[in-house]
Amino acid sequence: MLWKVKTALLGMAASAAMSGMAFAQEAEAVYGRSVPGQLDMQTPVTQVARQVQDLHTGMLYTMIAICVFVLALLAIVVLRFNAKSNPTPASWTHNTKLEMVWTFVPVVILFIIAIPSFKLLTLQEDFEKVEPDLVIKATGYQWYWGYEYPDADIVFDSYMLGLGATQMNDDVRDELAEYGHAPELWKLAVDNPMVVPVNKTVLVQTTGADVIHSWTVPSFGVKADSVPGRLNQTWFNVERVGTFYGQCSELCGVNHSYMPIAVRVVPQEQYDAWVACVQETDEPAECVRSELDEATASSGAIELAQQ
Numbered sequence: 001m002l003w004k005v006k007t008a009l010l011g012m013a014a015s016a017a018m019s020g021m022a023f024a025q026e027a028e029a030v031y032g033r034s035v036p037g038q039l040d041m042q043t044p045v046t047q048v049a050r051q052v053q054d055l056h057t058g059m060l061y062t063m064i065a066i067c068v069f070v071l072a073l074l075a076i077v078v079l080r081f082n083a084k085s086n087p088t089p090a091s092w093t094h095n096t097k098l099e100m101v102w103t104f105v106p107v108v109i110l111f112i113i114a115i116p117s118f119k120l121l122t123l124q125e126d127f128e129k130v131e132p133d134l135v136i137k138a139t140g141y142q143w144y145w146g147y148e149y150p151d152a153d154i155v156f157d158s159y160m161l162g163l164g165a166t167q168m169n170d171d172v173r174d175e176l177a178e179y180g181h182a183p184e185l186w187k188l189a190v191d192n193p194m195v196v197p198v199n200k201t202v203l204v205q206t207t208g209a210d211v212i213h214s215w216t217v218p219s220f221g222v223k224a225d226s227v228p229g230r231l232n233q234t235w236f237n238v239e240r241v242g243t244f245y246g247q248c249s250e251l252c253g254v255n256h257s258y259m260p261i262a263v264r265v266v267p268q269e270q271y272d273a274w275v276a277c278v279q280e281t282d283e284p285a286e287c288v289r290s291e292l293d294e295a296t297a298s299s300g301a302i303e304l305a306q307q
């Protein structure tokens with residue numbers, strides 16, 4: 001009888017977990033930005049971002065396990081060894097074996113955590129192993145980003161759409177619509193996004209023109225401080241097309257929150273078309289709309305850009 005109840009309970013727990021997973025998969029439809037009420041991090045679109053999330057989740061469960069264990073020990077002490085339930089305490093004070101255990105078990109746990117942590121750090125920061133297909137320089141200004149493609153001789157600035165407005169209004173809505181964005185993308189969408197090819201390794205070299213900024217795209221697992229007088233670098237290789245957003249992540253002044261980062265990831269042919277178009281017209285935003293939207297509309301690949 002008891003066994004039956006147990007099995008039924010297990011079955012219920014399993015199906016609850018499965019429906020939870022199904023819900024999580026449905027909620028994963030949004031890429032490149034966060035959504036209202038979101039739990040956990042943005043959906044990863046690079047190997048680095050995935051490993052960042054895995055490490056974070058692993059650490060979280062490790063911490064929960066340790067906290068529960070310590071809490072249980074505390075509860076035992078409070079309940080069993082208070083003055084009422086244990087009126088005559090034992091007189092011994094040390095237990096060498098126990099002390100060895102509580103020293104070495106945490107050391108072992110730290111070593112186990114260190115392995116994936118250092119692996120990830122090496123993946124992110126060992127630039128000798130990074131073979132870039134494309135190098136882009138991102139310069140942080142108060143308060144916008146400047147992008148340079150040295151190999152293609154392309155230079156442009158990237159400003160937030162709906163700049164200067166303190167609340168959503170018709171002007172902001174119109175400007176966003178003009179660039180093909182829904183009002184929800186206000187404070188993320190920019191006039192000239194960075195454009196990169198999909199499945200290619202992009203090296204971003206970043207610096208600050210005035211104060212320290214930070215070039216950050218959460219779904220790439222990328223964050224690099226843009227320090228005046230220094231050239232910092234980071235890299236990413238995005239696995240899917242779409243537009244992915246980030247924000248300056250170093251307090252840089254009064255308009256710090258109005259210098260978002262938008263990276264548009266497209267197939268190689270469209271990237272080549274965009275480069276050719278910008279070289280000819282020097283209108284990066286216009287080239288994004290004319291050269292890219294036609295092709296992506298037909299492939300249906302960039303759903304987010306249209307939102």
Ligand SMILES: [Cu+2]
Pocket residue numbers: 140141212213214248249250251252256259
């Ligand atoms: Cu900034």
